[in-house]
Amino acid sequence: MTMQYAEFAASGRRVSRLGFGAMGFAGWFGQQSEAEHIRALHLALDRGVNFIDTARAYGESEFLVGCALAQWPGAKPFVATKVEGLAGITQWGTPVPVEAAFPKGQVTASCEASLRALGLDHIDLLQLHTYWANWGMAGDWMEELQTLKRQGKVGQIGISVPDHRSDMVLPIVSSGLIDSVQTIVNIFDPTALEVLVPFCITHKVAVIARCILDEGGLTGFLTPESEFAEGDFRRDYFDGTVSRETYIEKVAALRRFLPAHASSLAALAIKFVLADPGITTAITSMHIPAFAEENIAALDEPPLDAETFHLLVTRHRFIKNFTNVKHFGRP
Template structure:
């Protein structure tokens, strides 16, 4: 495993880190014992950064990570998110009382006195134009409840606005073979400001693993079954916003350029890490097997220029018109 600096925190985090949405919920059946094994396997493979949120399984994911922290003490960093507990999820909800209560709840779930990295969890766009919200985060740092803060965004424009605030250390954004726009402008701006980039949804909700078929069935509580058209939250969170059938066609062509010795998941993760503005990719893992596959990508060689060009061509052929203008 290789490591990269996260923003201006001084931390060096694993290039492939652990996204803990799937072990919390909304991804079908998940067993806590299997999740713990996956977490242990990740640490064994050099992973030292774990990303979660207070709404993943209503705190389930945070509580699982609290168990992991007990075993590894100061050897790992845990980032969580706040904001999506708001019902309704409105701009007005991003106030001192709510943010403080969300942080205190996460502190309890994580069994810690200070959150390593707190991220606003895809707030409505107007929140990025409210300096008073970021003042609240600064105060939470001064109080010692959080060490650093960042944001998780839906759109490139939100990321560009967020990094205007001097103490934003990281931006979490969807970046994968099916969502290439962040690299056009935003990444260079973030790099100049020394802001870390966490590449989320790196496998396009599993589409880029190459294991899905037209008749693949998803459990009713899996967002890949109930949120394909944005019924519950932003459409871009599910299959990166791509029509499922179109995505399958693109994946078939990607398989034809995948280097031998790499699984499709490893290929997709290695592609993300080819951009040096990215701090880490954060795939999930619900089992030891998935962890082994995903986190081994941190040791793989760089992709040749020809293959990078092939990927770009496939993106432009199948995907560009669906997503490039939207996020």
């Protein structure tokens, strides 16, 4: 297997273009053992993955990443985490005052807690877990991010776009104040590829693509009978903005590209995101060893040709904002 790598902004580091998303370590995609999580991360590292994305808000995720790294004998990977806001989950659904989400001292306190949980003295990338354009580009939160960077506790700083409205972060991308943007990119919603990603290339800002499998939906696992346990992130995810039947129908339409262009729907989705060279790294939950094996294996396949990529972008987009139901409930 040949891993693909890309330069991460001005860090001087090359990171794997397929990254390890550690949100699954929180148990939000079903319960697995700590040992299985650690095996999955070690497997990914052994296969050449060297970018790990976690967050203070992901339950025990940082702690488990730290445990896995303490046992890992190889080179230290690039570790990214996110500052936990105080305003609660609703900060992702609609803007709240920045002073409520990230009051003075919160960025610093969250970073220190992350360092302890991860067992590190340095975080390669610290991201604001959510960012709304009406917060501007100045304030205690930005001053603290820059101070942590000057102190050497943080290598790079970035933001995460809370939902599908990636264009709203263009001003801060052009400001020179941040090193990376994390945003949704997948077959169903490729809009970030149209404006945000080219903008980031121009301003030398790294792009971290998330939700590349649309919380697993693009793998084709979902059926009319699928049920999710209490506490599973997907419990309300697929049954709000659109009907489950419509979602399944849209996924089924992608099977026309198999096996000529990809071995599986998951491989098609991964190859689609990585087809754009402006994507620095694309993260997906690989908290189970079998998931890690399958996702990494997609990189052994030939890249998508331009015609197939164009068809996916233009004929299969299916933009819906599941954030509304996830955070506000059904109407």
